[in-house]
Amino acid sequence: MKRIFLTMAIIVAVTTFVFGQSKDEQEIRKMFAANADALLKSDMNALPDYYADSFTFTAADGTVINKMQFLDFVKNRKRSGSFNFDDLSVRTFGNAAVVNFTRTSTTIDNDDSKINSKSRDTAMLVKTGGRWQYVAIQISKELADDQAAAEKQIGELMTNWGNALGRRDAAAVEKILPADLMIVSPDGKMVTSRAEYLEVVKSFPSDATVTGKSEKTIVSGDTAVQTGTYSVTPKAGGANTMNYKYTATFVRRGGRWMPIAFNGRAMQQK
Structure with a gap:
């Protein structure tokens, strides 16, 4: 069974320049x-x-x-x-x-x-x-808490990604991920674009169950970093469940959160 490629976190430093004001x-x-x-x-x-x-x-x-x-x-x-x-x-x-x-x-x-x-x-x-x-x-309507709103949207994104991956649905995965996605697998192999990752999706075990659980999410403006665990369980008769820890970096573009980097490492299997 091929392992999922999980993402490497990037710390994005944003510098705001203040130009001359009247x-x-x-x-x-x-x-x-x-x-x-x-x-x-x-x-x-x-x-x-x-x-x-x-x-x-x-x-x-x-x-x-x-x-x-x-x-x-x-x-x-x-x-x-x-x-x-x-x-x-x-x-x-x-x-x-x-x-x-x-x-x-x-x-x-x-x-x-x-x-x-x-x-x-x-x-x-x-x-x-x-x-x-x-x-x-x-006065406008109250804004939702940015942390809570970001965690909710990122959680939905991760669930949809896992479900699409388990179905080997490359078309659905393509809609979820940005073109400039970067992924590093637990064995150190790097995927540097969405197009390259979609080829991995096509060879992923069919009918697998992919589940994840976030541990901590830090939101700073339009950037978020999340850590958590991720598991892949093949269909009946397949290999044992594989468990991973991951760190992911997300950016908000056009009001939508999307992952730009994913890094994971295999957890000790029981």
């Missing part, structure tokens, strides 16, 4: 940072200056409130454990600007339990008297 963009970014700090502290002396008198706040459920109602909400809400604006995308149009951003916050309930919240939102600002102010903020 003076207005720099001012807006500083304003967002200061505003987040004021919201965290519920600083009612500083907060009113960030919002124009005509300010409107639209919640994820469509509720619209004005500046006074918004400030009352902030004043009377539960304690904040953290409050951040990240991933700002700033576009300026003279004395107006549109900013897309990610809001993450933690509020502390009366029993000291923590409630985490995250959304991708949009703000409109105007510059009046040399100062940028919000005129409108639109």
